Structures are given as C-alpha cells and as structure tokens.
Amino acid sequence: MYVGKIDHYILRPHLKENMNTQTKPYDSSWYPIPKGYAKCPCCDGTGLVELTEKEKVYSWNKDKTHKQCSNCGGQTMSGRALGYSKIDPNTGLGCEHTVIGRNAGRCYHIYTCTKCGYSYDIDSGD
Numbered sequence: 001m002y003v004g005k006i007d008h009y010i011l012r013p014h015l016k017e018n019m020n021t022q023t024k025p026y027d028s029s030w031y032p033i034p035k036g037y038a039k040c041p042c043c044d045g046t047g048l049v050e051l052t053e054k055e056k057v058y059s060w061n062k063d064k065t066h067k068q069c070s071n072c073g074g075q076t077m078s079g080r081a082l083g084y085s086k087i088d089p090n091t092g093l094g095c096e097h098t099v100i101g102r103n104a105g106r107c108y109h110i111y112t113c114t115k116c117g118y119s120y121d122i123d124s125g126d
C-alpha cells in the first residue's frame with residue numbers, strides 16, 4: 001500500500017533525519033515552527049550549512065559537505081540545529097544571533113544574544 005508523503009515524514013521525524021543527513025538538507029517547509037520563532041537566516045531553515053573550503057580539508061570532514069547550523073542549535077551542548085531561531089524584535093524575522101559569553105563557573109559559560117535574548121550554556125568540564 002502506498003502511504004504517501006505525510007506518513008513518510010511521521011515515520012522519520014525531521015530531527016532524526018536532520019542528524020543523519022549531512023549531504024542533503026531536509027525540507028522543513030511542512031514543519032510547524034514554535035510561536036516566537038522564525039526560520040533561521042543562516043541556514044534558511046534547513047539546520048545545515050555548507051562547510052567552507054577550509055573546513056572541508058580536515059580529515060574528520062571527509063565526505064561531509066554540511067554541518068549543523070551554529071545559529072539555531074549546532075552551537076549548543078546537544079549540537080542539534082533546529083532550523084529556526086528566536087524572532088529578533090528589531091526585524092521581526094529569525095534572529096542571526098550576536099552572542100556574548102560570560103563565565104559562570106569553572107568550566108561553565110552562559111551565552112546570551114544581545115538582539116533577541118536567546119541564551120544557552122556550555123559546560124566544558126568533564
């Protein structure tokens with residue numbers, strides 16, 4: 001039985017697909033963006049950005065052409081880009097964050113965007 005396109009996406013949630021797909025951005029146009037958020041301007045909603053020529057030469061980037069977008073999630077502890085970012089009140093569009101970091105403990109840093117107030121923390125301790 002042919003299940004159609006919608007069922008195909010339900011069976012493969014977009015986040016999982018995004019994590020495993022390093023070469024082809026997924027189609028996010030069908031996916032609802034939470035209130036207060038809009039399409040990420042850095043990756044155009046795909047959650048993936050193309051590697052620079054410089055980055056492509058590293059051995060750990062072998063066969064990789066894209067990386068998780070560092071504006072909408074790739075920069076966080078989970079490393080998972082969502083394809084959308086908080087709305088910048090000045091533009092009404094997805095924010096291209098300008099983050100400032102502060103040390104909040106030995107290996108603990110809190111980063112806050114000066115434009116939309118989005119914040120995330122990085123605990124580099126182990």
Ligand SMILES: [Zn+2]
Pocket residue numbers: 040041042043044045047048069070071072073081083084
């Ligand atoms: Zn992004």
Ligand SMILES: [Zn+2]
Pocket residue numbers: 086088095096097098113114115116117118
């Ligand atoms: Zn921001």
